[in-house]
Amino acid sequence: MAWLVLHFSLIALAYTSSIAASSVQLRILDLFRPYLAITHLDSDGTPLLFSDSSPSEKTHLISEATSKEPETEDDWLAIGQSESNGGLMGGIAGGDRQRRWQRFLATLAELGEKEQGAMAAWFIEPIAVARTDVQKFKITREPDLMTTVVDDNASPPYTVAIVRQDGQGPRLVQAAPKRLASPAIHIDNAGSP
DSSP states (O other), rough: HHHHHHHHHHHHHHHHHHHOOOOHHHHHHHHHHHHHHHHTOOOTOOEEEEEEEOOGGOOEEEEEEEEOOOGGGGGETTTTOOOTTTGGOTTOOHHHHHHHHHHHHHHHHHHHHHHHHHHHHHHHHHHHHTTTTTOOEEEOOOEEEEEEEEHHHHHSEEEEEEOOOTTTOEEEEEEEOOOOTTTTOOOOOOHHH
């Protein structure tokens, strides 16, 4: 009878962990991995993601630049990026910490898009105080299978420049987002097309 309860408990645990597994669930499933492999319930820790492709569900990346006017993508360094683990805090399918970090970056990007940069800057200011060599931060959305070419080439939802004055803490100033422009209309200095 106890084996039957254990069997059905493992089935329930395997199915519920395939959507949003906690670290405790992953440890229990790892302990019973040989049994779950025989019953074809071993998902190797790969979560299922039900998505409507909203901007908050995208993978976000925060980068810093040490020059005032970074010209190429090589001038930006991703915060949390490590060569040893190949990605942010253990990769895209990380645990609870990775999900919280992505939720935090999605919130900052959303605040930047809604022109509430002061609130986003309040969260980034401790990093700017600690890193005196950094001149700019930007949050970008990483392309995935559910984005289009237009989405992939969109400007970053939040870019902030750091203004440092002697004797005062850093001030964060949100960069104006790039607006769409039409090269078909030429306006001369007099203001007429």
